[in-house]
Amino acid sequence: MSAPRDSMISVPSDAPSDRPLLLANVSRRTFLAGVGALGGLVLAVGFPAALRAADPPKYGRDGMPDGWVDDPLAFVAIGEDGTVTIVCHRSEMGQGVRTGMPMIVADELEADWKRVRVAQAPGDQKRFGNQDTDGSRSTRHFFEPMRRCGAAARAMLETAAAARWNVPVGEVEAQNHEVLHRPSGRRVGYGALAKDAAKLPVPPRETLRLKDPSRFRYIGKGELKLIDAPNIASGKAQYGIDTRLPGMLYAVVARPPVYGGKVAKYDAAQALKVPGVVRVVEIEQSPPPAEFNPLGGVAVIGRNTWAAIKGREALKIEWADGPNREYDSAAFKETLEASARKPGKVVRNEGDVDAAMASAARRLDAEYYVPHLAHVTMEPPAATARIVNGKCEAWGCIQSPQAARDRIAKRLGMSVENVKVNVTLLGGGFGRKSKPDFMIEAAVLSKAMAGAPVKVTWTREDDLHNSYYHTVSVEHLEAGLDAQGKPVAWLHRTVAPTIISTFNPEAKNEAPFELGMTAINIPFVIPNVRIENPEATAHTRIGWFRSVSNIPHAFAVQSFVAELAAAAGRDPKDFLLDLIGPARRIDPRTLGDTWNHGEDPEQYPVDTGRMRRVVETAAREAGWGKALPKGRGQGVAVAYSFVTYVAAVVEAAVDEKGELAIPRVDIAVDCGAQINPDRVRAQLEGACVMGVSLATKEEISYKAGRVVQDNYHAYEVARISAAPREIRVHLIPGDFNAPLGGVGEPGVPPIAPALCNAIFAATGKRIRRLPIRDQLKV
Amino acid sequence: MVTLHVNGKAQQVDVPPDTPLLWVLRDVIGLTGTKFGCGMALCGACTVHLDGRPTRACITPISAAAQAKVTTIEAIGGDQVGKAVQAAWVDLGVPQCGYCQAGQIMSATALLQQTPKPTDADIDAAMSGNICRCGTYTRIRAAIHRVAQKGATK
Ligand code: FES
Ligand code: FES
Numbered sequence: 067m068s069a070p071r072d073s074m075i076s077v078p079s080d081a082p083s084d085r086p087l088l089l090a091n092v093s094r095r096t097f098l099a100g101v102g103a104l105g106g107l108v109l110a111v112g113f114p115a116a117l118r119a120a121d122p123p124k125y126g127r128d129g130m131p132d133g134w135v136d137d138p139l140a141f142v143a144i145g146e147d148g149t150v151t152i153v154c155h156r157s158e159m160g161q162g163v164r165t166g167m168p169m170i171v172a173d174e175l176e177a178d179w180k181r182v183r184v185a186q187a188p189g190d191q192k193r194f195g196n197q198d199t200d201g202s203r204s205t206r207h208f209f210e211p212m213r214r215c216g217a218a219a220r221a222m223l224e225t226a227a228a229a230r231w232n233v234p235v236g237e238v239e240a241q242n243h244e245v246l247h248r249p250s251g252r253r254v255g256y257g258a259l260a261k262d263a264a265k266l267p268v269p270p271r272e273t274l275r276l277k278d279p280s281r282f283r284y285i286g287k288g289e290l291k292l293i294d295a296p297n298i299a300s301g302k303a304q305y306g307i308d309t310r311l312p313g314m315l316y317a318v319v320a321r322p323p324v325y326g327g328k329v330a331k332y333d334a335a336q337a338l339k340v341p342g343v344v345r346v347v348e349i350e351q352s353p354p355p356a357e358f359n360p361l362g363g364v365a366v367i368g369r370n371t372w373a374a375i376k377g378r379e380a381l382k383i384e385w386a387d388g389p390n391r392e393y394d395s396a397a398f399k400e401t402l403e404a405s406a407r408k409p410g411k412v413v414r415n416e417g418d419v420d421a422a423m424a425s426a427a428r429r430l431d432a433e434y435y436v437p438h439l440a441h442v443t444m445e446p447p448a449a450t451a452r453i454v455n456g457k458c459e460a461w462g463c464i465q466s467p468q469a470a471r472d473r474i475a476k477r478l479g480m481s482v483e484n485v486k487v488n489v490t491l492l493g494g495g496f497g498r499k500s501k502p503d504f505m506i507e508a509a510v511l512s513k514a515m516a517g518a519p520v521k522v523t524w525t526r527e528d529d530l531h532n533s534y535y536h537t538v539s540v541e542h543l544e545a546g547l548d549a550q551g552k553p554v555a556w557l558h559r560t561v562a563p564t565i566i567s568t569f570n571p572e573a574k575n576e577a578p579f580e581l582g583m584t585a586i587n588i589p590f591v592i593p594n595v596r597i598e599n600p601e602a603t604a605h606t607r608i609g610w611f612r613s614v615s616n617i618p619h620a621f622a623v624q625s626f627v628a629e630l631a632a633a634a635g636r637d638p639k640d641f642l643l644d645l646i647g648p649a650r651r652i653d654p655r656t657l658g659d660t661w662n663h664g665e666d667p668e669q670y671p672v673d674t675g676r677m678r679r680v681v682e683t684a685a686r687e688a689g690w691g692k693a694l695p696k697g698r699g700q701g702v703a704v705a706y707s708f709v710t711y712v713a714a715v716v717e718a719a720v721d722e723k724g725e726l727a728i729p730r731v732d733i734a735v736d737c738g739a740q741i742n743p744d745r746v747r748a749q750l751e752g753a754c755v756m757g758v759s760l761a762t763k764e765e766i767s768y769k770a771g772r773v774v775q776d777n778y779h780a781y782e783v784a785r786i787s788a789a790p791r792e793i794r795v796h797l798i799p800g801d802f803n804a805p806l807g808g809v810g811e812p813g814v815p816p817i818a819p820a821l822c823n824a825i826f827a828a829t830g831k832r833i834r835r836l837p838i839r840d841q842l843k844v
Numbered sequence: 845m846v847t848l849h850v851n852g853k854a855q856q857v858d859v860p861p862d863t864p865l866l867w868v869l870r871d872v873i874g875l876t877g878t879k880f881g882c883g884m885a886l887c888g889a890c891t892v893h894l895d896g897r898p899t900r901a902c903i904t905p906i907s908a909a910a911q912a913k914v915t916t917i918e919a920i921g922g923d924q925v926g927k928a929v930q931a932a933w934v935d936l937g938v939p940q941c942g943y944c945q946a947g948q949i950m951s952a953t954a955l956l957q958q959t960p961k962p963t964d965a966d967i968d969a970a971m972s973g974n975i976c977r978c979g980t981y982t983r984i985r986a987a988i989h990r991v992a993q994k995g996a997t998k
Binding site: 372 | 870889941942980
């Protein structure tokens with residue numbers, strides 16, 4: 067089945083809302099005006115708000131800002147030519163959401179995918195529901211609303227057909243872009259019905275008939291190609307960096323190299339002499355906390371990007387570095403270690419760890435270090451804005467278009483209604499593009515240029531020097547084993563600057579959402595458990611990075627489990643399974659986890675049966691325990707994150723010089739039912755490569771408050787030669803009527819520990835500090 | 845004024861001759877399929893063909909490209925091998941975010957034009973200059989092998 071080629075159609079946010087709902091006569095071009103006219107938005111907002119008010123506390127999609135919308139009038143348009151246009155309101159950054167989300171609607175709608183087009187929603191959460199594309203939650207939060215969208219539109223088409231034939235609606239049935247009258251065999255196409263259907267009321271939610279999953283055409287099949295793939299392969303796909311507008315100017319910005327610093331003085335004279343440079347503009351500094359604000363600095367605006375880059379090189383700037391000017395990552399590692407060796411805030415406490423340690427037959431301890439990381443999305447942050455008649459329109463590769471819209475409005479002193487944020491494709495997101503600082507920069511610069519369109523491009527150096535970094539952490543673990551090698555006591559001190567510090571500089575403890583990422587919520591069968599969280603101070607912008615705190619926590623916990631297995635003389639996989647214990651469903655609150663990835667603890671307990679199953683599946687598929695040549699070994703790790711269970715078995719090969727190769731990785735994933743299995747596989751493959759990359763190469767370090775790494779030569783990421791040669795993803799089947807798990811992030815956390823456990827099996831060398839780099843060299 | 849020959853068309857551009865080809869393609873000519881990723885020949889996102897050779901446009905001044913035939917991702921489908929590579933990329937679902945893939949396709953096409961049946965070592969050598977942060981490497985390798993096999997059975 068071939069995918070429609072048309073892709074990025076923008077939906078205006080300011081179109082009149084009094085037009086018919088399912089649109090007649092929508093050609094591809096007029097769609098731009100068309101979908102904006104899908105009224106019903108006001109109406110749509112009413113539902114979830116009312117529901118939520120009656121139903122506290124709010125979990126999952128209900129708990130997200132602006133919740134969810136399942137109104138077909140907001141998401142579906144049908145033209146008289148039969149073209150079905152489906153709005154995707156989540157940002158596409160490689161997870162396949164622009165294929166997956168519309169596919170759900172199309173399936174329930176009985177639409178023929180060949181006649182489906184996808185339009186990208188602008189930032190407008192009142193109209194579309196929550197658009198923050200993060201937390202691995204697009205599918206798990208919107209599978210059901212999108213099904214209802216499609217089912218409601220299908221019901222309207224069926225009703226229109228029945229009315230036309232003057233037959234009971236029970237005798238008609240939508241089938242692959244037509245409605246069939248079963249007794250007579252008559253058929254009528256969706257295009258011919260569009261006008262009539264548009265006049266009908268949207269059927270009440272409780273009357274909708276959802277398909278039985280056995281009748282899904284697309285969902286769960288994995289047969290549809292990525293809707294954007296043809297455009298990507300031919301260079302037509304439009305990313306944030308690709309926006310072009312008439313009269314557009316190009317900007318790059320010199321930002322303070324130290325977090326919290328600002329311009330002391332600058333001299334633009336030389337910059338202005340560079341051919342093609344038009345203007346030099348200072349952007350006002352936003353003092354910490356950074357929140358989503360631009361860092362400030364000096365912008366050079368030119369006729370093309372290169373002129374702006376050359377102009378910036380010619381700027382003379384003196385920076386006032388501020389209080390973080392001494393930040394030094396080597397010294398900070400020692401600070402974190404010192405904190406990790408002293409008691410800290412107790413965040414979970416069961417039994418009596420101290421007494422159990424005292425009477426244990428053996429005691430072990432270990433410390434693990436994971437440095438700051440940067441997302442280095444292949445497309446650096448980039449955004450364009452223009453201001454016409456007091457209204458600002460912006461384009462960008464943004465994961466959070468509503469936040470961008472709100473912040474631009476605030477910064478420019480406009481009402482939110484006068485700001486429109488268009489979402490392009492994202493050349494990678496990984497959490498970096500959840501922060502709209504770069505979009506605000508574009509708006510500020512357009513304003514400085516009297517509303518002219520200005521595109522801000524971050525160079526790779528900018529991206530590395532001024533990111534929102536993954537935190538840095540020391541994880542201190544201690545355990546006591548009894549005479550049989552069974553763990554009887556577990557102490558984990560996790561120390562890392564919190565993401566909250568980016569919003570509140572006083573914050574020094576990990577937030578519940580950070581602790582709830584594989585630190586506090588370990589479901590191990592150990593009678594005495596204490597988790598502590600000593601304080602740490604942030605000296606840079608800390609932000610979300612794909613799978614967030616799961617990275618250091620899972621690295622430490624799953625490495626330490628393997629260390630305990632080795633000390634106990636046990637097989638690491640069997641030891642891990644014994645620690646997980648028998649299959650049971652644990653209320654996360656009993657583990658001290660009040661967050662639970664924002665999901666209902668009743669719906670989403672910690673299910674040790676599912677955790678066991680992914681470990682057993684990955685081990686079986688990998689041929690766990692098979693004879694391997696010298697220098698090769700297998701390692702296993704499991705992580706429960708974003709309410710999904712992922713286990714990985716990595717095979718590592720280390721040669722006599724200490725060169726590492728990864729011939730094969732087996733990954734088992736239980737995320738519930740898979741809507742688009744091929745994209746689930748792709749996400750797990752990609753997460754595996756990212757996990758290998760951060761484990762082996764990646765590190766952001768600081769000297770004198772400044773990031774040391776400039777570009778990919780210094781901030782290395784895995785290339786094809788270093789990537790695992792084979793990645794085999796094993797999907798655990800799920801039930802489409804049961805709660806879904808996340809997919810984008812949960813593949814990352816088990817990779818680093820599984821790899822280091824494999825290296826231990828291959829060489830006897832235990833890696834406790836990432837990245838591995840030359841630690842294996844002999 | 846420098847005259848460039850891009851995708852079979854002569855283009856006059858009025859920028860300093862040391863301007864990198866990348867920014868002239870993207871900002872001046874308007875061919876945005878060629879991507880910026882590093883500006884230092886480290887990532888391969890900007891890969892174009894100069895007289896059929898894969899070249900990093902970000903470090904190639906237009907003065908050095910003026911004598912050559914420049915082919916970008918927008919026109920690589922006009923080449924048999926390029927077309928087969930694009931088809932394999934779609935078929936095997938190689939792209940994730942897709943941003944690096946123009947460069948990957950340009951490098952893979954050049955490899956397959958030179959070496960119709962590349963070994964894994966050939967692929968490592970030819971493709972290691974192209975970073976994919978989404979981690980699509982196993983599928984890139986599979987897609988290159990797919991094109992090589994199909995070519996052989998033709
Ligand atoms: S942009 Fe040219 S190699 Fe990275
Ligand atoms: S597909 Fe996203 S960087 Fe390669």
